[in-house]
Structure formats: structure tokens, C-alpha cells
Amino acid sequence: MSSYITLNRPDLPGIVGLLNHRPDTGKVLCELAEILLRSDHGLPRGEREWIASYVSYLNQCHFCHTSHGAAASAHAGKEVTMIDEIEKGPESKAISDKLRALLVIAGQVQKLGNCVTEEAIEKAREAGAGDDDIHDTVLIAAAFCMYNRYVDGLHTWAPAEREAYKEEGRQMAFEGYMRNFK
Amino acid sequence: MSSYITLNRPDLPGIVGLLNHRPDTGKVLCELAEILLRSDHGLPRGEREWIASYVSYLNQCHFCHTSHGAAASAHAGKEVTMIDEIEKGPESKAISDKLRALLVIAGQVQKLGNCVTEEAIEKAREAGAGDDDIHDTVLIAAAFCMYNRYVDGLHTWAPAEREAYKEEGRQMAFEGYMRNFK
Numbered sequence: 569m570s571s572y573i574t575l576n577r578p579d580l581p582g583i584v585g586l587l588n589h590r591p592d593t594g595k596v597l598c599e600l601a602e603i604l605l606r607s608d609h610g611l612p613r614g615e616r617e618w619i620a621s622y623v624s625y626l627n628q629c630h631f632c633h634t635s636h637g638a639a640a641s642a643h644a645g646k647e648v649t650m651i652d653e654i655e656k657g658p659e660s661k662a663i664s665d666k667l668r669a670l671l672v673i674a675g676q677v678q679k680l681g682n683c684v685t686e687e688a689i690e691k692a693r694e695a696g697a698g699d700d701d702i703h704d705t706v707l708i709a710a711a712f713c714m715y716n717r718y719v720d721g722l723h724t725w726a727p728a729e730r731e732a733y734k735e736e737g738r739q740m741a742f743e744g745y746m747r748n749f750k
Numbered sequence: 751m752s753s754y755i756t757l758n759r760p761d762l763p764g765i766v767g768l769l770n771h772r773p774d775t776g777k778v779l780c781e782l783a784e785i786l787l788r789s790d791h792g793l794p795r796g797e798r799e800w801i802a803s804y805v806s807y808l809n810q811c812h813f814c815h816t817s818h819g820a821a822a823s824a825h826a827g828k829e830v831t832m833i834d835e836i837e838k839g840p841e842s843k844a845i846s847d848k849l850r851a852l853l854v855i856a857g858q859v860q861k862l863g864n865c866v867t868e869e870a871i872e873k874a875r876e877a878g879a880g881d882d883d884i885h886d887t888v889l890i891a892a893a894f895c896m897y898n899r900y901v902d903g904l905h906t907w908a909p910a911e912r913e914a915y916k917e918e919g920r921q922m923a924f925e926g927y928m929r930n931f932k
Binding site for chain 1: 754755756771772774775778779781782785786809810811855858859862863864866868871881884885888889891892893895896897898899900901902903904905
């Protein structure tokens with residue numbers, strides 16, 4: 569209840585309050601999330617959410633980190649404690665070599681665009697990543713460098729407990745990001 | 751001609767090649783730029799481009815820094831040498847106190863969302879900024895933390911010389927960001 573600007577619905581947490589307050593930008597931001605996180609081509613939806621949650625963790629954005637971690641958990645049919653695994657990034661033992669290599673790229677993007685190395689791209693290719701996988705990883709990571717700054721830069725509030733994100737994560741995973749713009 | 755993925759049109763520089771290669775995300779990214787940089791409400795278009803160019807400078811993204819600097823120059827009816835002024839950020843003597851205060855916020859957003867201070871928000875309000883100005887500043891700065899990472903993370907090429915961005919900047923300013931999606 570402490571955002572830097574007065575929102576129409578200050579009771580709504582994180583980006584949800586911002587999307588509601590400004591449907592002009594809100595609709596476009598949701599369309600981008602829908603394409604990047606729920607595409608049926610290339611990377612599985614659960615891995616897309618994993619990348620989003622990991623980048624949000626690096627950006628210290630509790631709302632996005634936890635909600636997208638809950639969405640990744642929902643896709644995997646796991647409890648939200650899976651977020652502990654996501655926080656490990658490329659060190660996780662629960663992921664494929666391909667996702668591991670893509671998380672390295674995502675972590676470089678989180679630092680700055682020109683931190684992405686040719687070596688990291690090569691390793692991702694060796695692990696089976698194609699051009700679309702690399703493209704989507706870079707753009708998902710870049711997009712969360714935006715969403716995270718939007719959410720925290722305007723000082724929105726967020727529930728502390730992971731359990732509070734369970735239903736939101738399920739909706740993000742299975743009903744999608746355009747559910748409030750229909 | 752050296753991007754990390756093979757683009758349909760490797761001759762197109764910076765984000766232009768990426769938008770062309772992936773019109774699915776490209777259209778949405780352009781819609782967002784159109785709303786944030788060419789709105790007729792609140793902040794003038796030239797100041798929106800100024801914020802975008804300054805954040806891109808901080809993110810070391812030559813393509814976005816120079817092209818949006820050229821767009822800001824076009825709005826102001828100035829030569830692209832105005833980019834020297836934009837690089838000064840809040841230290842510029844050519845800007846209003848309000849834009850100066852908003853550039854401080856934009857610089858904080860560029861670091862990380864939770865770097866934005868209550869003090870900076872208060873100073874912007876004292877200089878005449880309202881909720882919409884603060885919202886748009888935060889979201890423009892956040893969005894360029896995405897665009898910049900997308901452009902550089904995939905290692906697109908960019909013309910070195912400022913003069914090469916003059917016509918592109920004019921089109922961005924006066925024909926808008928949806929001009930290739932009509």
C-alpha cells in the first residue's frame with residue numbers, strides 16, 4: 569500500500585496494480601508476456617517461466633521472482649518450493665544442459681547486453697539450442713529487466729510468503745497473461 | 751553483420767533487424783515504444799526521447815542511444831550534436847528542473863528498480879512532476895533496459911557515426927514506431 573504513485577486499485581500487488589492502473593501500457597505488456605512465456609513453439613512454457621523467475625531473482629524483484637517461480641512450478645506440477653531450485657540458476661542439478669546453458673546467457677543479459685559472450689552462445693548451441701531458443705532467452709531476460717524495474721521502481725507492494733503466489737502462478741500458467749484484457 | 755543469430759535481413763542495423771526478423775514480438779515492442787515515446791498527454795515527446803536516449807547511454811547501447819538522441823534532436827529542431835547534451839544527464843544546463851529531476855529517477859531505474867528513492871520522487875514532485883510523469887519516466891527507463899539488452903545481447907551491428915542516424919531519428923519522431931507494421 570506504499571507505491572510512489574496513487575493507483576486506482578492500491579490493493580492489487582506488484583505489476584497487477586500497475587496493469588490495472590494503466591491499461592494502455594498494461595495491455596501491451598501483457599501481450600509481450602503472453603508471446604514470450606506461453607508460446608507453443610520452441611522452449612517449453614515451464615522453461616520460459618524458469619528463465620523469467622531466475623532473472624527476476626537476480627534483479628531482486630520479489631513479486632516477479634516468486635509469481636513466475638509459482639508459474640514454473642505449476643507447469644511442472646510441483647509445489648512452489650521449486651523456487652529454491654530456480655534460485656540456483658545454472659548450478660541447479662534439476663535442469664537439462666540446454667536450459668543450464670540458456671540460464672548462463674540470461675544471467676549475462678541481466679548484467680548488460682554487451683556482457684553476453686560468444687562462448688556462452690557456442691555452449692548453448694552445443695547443448696542443442698537453436699537460433700529461436702537463443703532469441704527467446706535473450707528477449708525474456710531483457711523483458712524481465714523491464715518488468716522488474718517497473719514493479720520495484722514504482723515501489724509496489726508484494727506478499728512476502730510464497731504460498732500466497734500459488735493461485736496467481738496457476739492462473740499465469742494455465743489461463744495466460746491476457747486474462748484481464750478480454 | 752555479426753549478430754549471434756542468423757537474421758532474415760542481416761543488413762538492417764540494431765533493433766530494426768530484430769523487429770523485421772520476429773514480427774510477432776516486433777509489433778508489440780513497437781506498440782510499446784509508440785505509447786511511451788509519442789503520447790500526446792503529459793511529458794512532451796522530445797523529453798520522452800531524451801529520457802530514452804540517456805538511459806540507453808547509461809546501458810552503453812550505441813544504437814538506441816544515438817537513434818533516440820537523433821529523434822530527440824528532431825523533435826527539438828536541433829542537429830544530432832544535441833546528443834552531447836543528452837549524455838550529461840541531470841548535469842545538463844539545457845533542461846528544465848522537472849526533466850532534470852526525472853532524469854535522476856531514470857538513472858536510478860537503470861541501476862535497479864529498488865534503487866529509486868523516495869527523495870528523488872519528492873524532488874520530481876517539487877519540480878512539478880505528477881503521477882503520470884513519474885509513471886512514464888519509470889516505464890520508459892525500464893523499457894530501455896529491455897530494448898538495450900535485446901539489441902546488444904544478440905550482438906547486432908550499428909553504424910558508428912551520428913550523422914547516419916539523422917533520417918532514422920526523423921522518422922521515429924514524426925512517422926512513429928508503427929510505420930513498418932502498417
